[in-house]
Amino acid sequence: MGGQENMAEKKRIFTPVSEKEITRAIVDSFARQFIEYVESDCLIIGGGPSGLMAGRDIASKGVKTLIVERNNYIGGGFWIGGYLMNKVTVREPGQKILEELGIPYEKAVKGLYVADGPHACSKLIAAACDAGVKFANMTIFDDVVLREGNRVCGAVVNWTPVNALPREITCVDPVALESKFVVDSTGHDACVVKKLEERGILKTTGFGAMWVEQSEDLVVEHTGEAHPGLIVTGMAVATTYGLPRMGPTFGAMLLSGRKGAQVILQKMNPVVRPR
């Protein structure tokens, strides 16, 4: 009998662990991270390409960075190019960032490069994680946290599924996260900027018609601090300033994210912690 039991154990692949130990491991690790990141240096709302790029560049300098993403998956629209085709394009000089991230690409025509969406997106997510970014996914932005002079210094968030339930049965309060800087990387919706507009603090125009040749330049040029404490990147910039929209090309998302990071790092310089 004993020999047969030993034989059975030798055939197991995984070390035996009980269900409750698995649950405790998840809760404990999540809770510790969440408690730590209730307060961060940089809180990025939106885990698409510009938010990931900003997060990666900021966190790589030792800045405590949290990305809030309403979906289960991270990456926004960067998995898929236009019309559900999973190839993403970048115009020069965006391919330099692809090289930096180790994303293979090929040249389509002069000044235009194509990469596999899944490969590009997963590499960017990995780069953000490797830099030290933490994520709160399935988490939806609900409101801003304001301080003196209406400076933005955090965000109010809740679990995404709460929004899908009827209000009558889900009086589920959100929680607040505090941060020195908030980044609106929520794409066309520009959720954080729109929340300030609801409060009469900012005014947006809504993005203009498609003008691929010029919109990317304008988005990058306008990326920066839209309001004290709030940096806007990516397509949210187009919405905020009424710029032309760009269509299925991602160079501006990456460069805008990078520029947003530079703006924050410049402002934070005295506060950056060494890694």
Next chain:
Amino acid sequence: MNDFILPIPEAIDLYEEGDLNGLDITQLGEYLEINTHIPFHIRGDIYKRFSKRRIEEASKEFARIRLRDPGKRFVSGPPSQAEVDYEKRRISDPGWKSFGILYEGVLYQKVISDLVIKGGLDPKHCILLFTNQLFGTWDRDDSRYHARVSLYGFPSLISLTGLVEAPAKPKEFYLKKQMGTPVAWLKEEYQGKFLDHGDLRTTEVLKGYAMQGLFFHLTGDPFCEDRDCRLFNSHWQEEVLHSQLDGRYDFCPRHDSILNQLRGRDR
């Protein structure tokens, strides 16, 4: 010289704003001088001589006069600090390349006029500003703003971006674009039939627009109805190319006669 409403200027001042890729301004100035015997001066970047305070003021004005919705009449509103900062960076950099914001044209002209024309109109100088920025004016016929190549006045503004974007390309270009043909493919297919950014024909074409600016200064009317004349008011790219490059002559008999009078004044 009964057509002239102002004295003949002593000089034509050519100012620049932004990266003017494709324009040889010296060649253009020489063309003006040869045809009119009016000397030209290249003044360079229009903002270089102004103080930080004036630049700050102009930045706020440019930010304020952005056209938010070309389908509606311009309504002034306070710009955001980010927009003012963008304008300050733009006008502080003579090589600024980005364009795409559409500005209210008449107000843009006023901002420039307030900067360069001090103490009232000076008819001794015909001032032309070449810019890579885009401005539009209100069209009463279809009640919306349209981007323009030029806006004649004091000073006159001529936009290289407007030259590409304002006159319409062939109709088929837009139909095919609507049906999803990539713009890059269309540009190949219709290459040569319209001007593009950095086009090698830009200087030659702009000579005609500069002459329109000068004729406005002299006579109050920059245009001609003869489609072979450089003063023709083109609305299509095809018309631009014909009147500026392929017309039967540079100037129609009437305008050529005026230029002869100009050249003959110092004999």
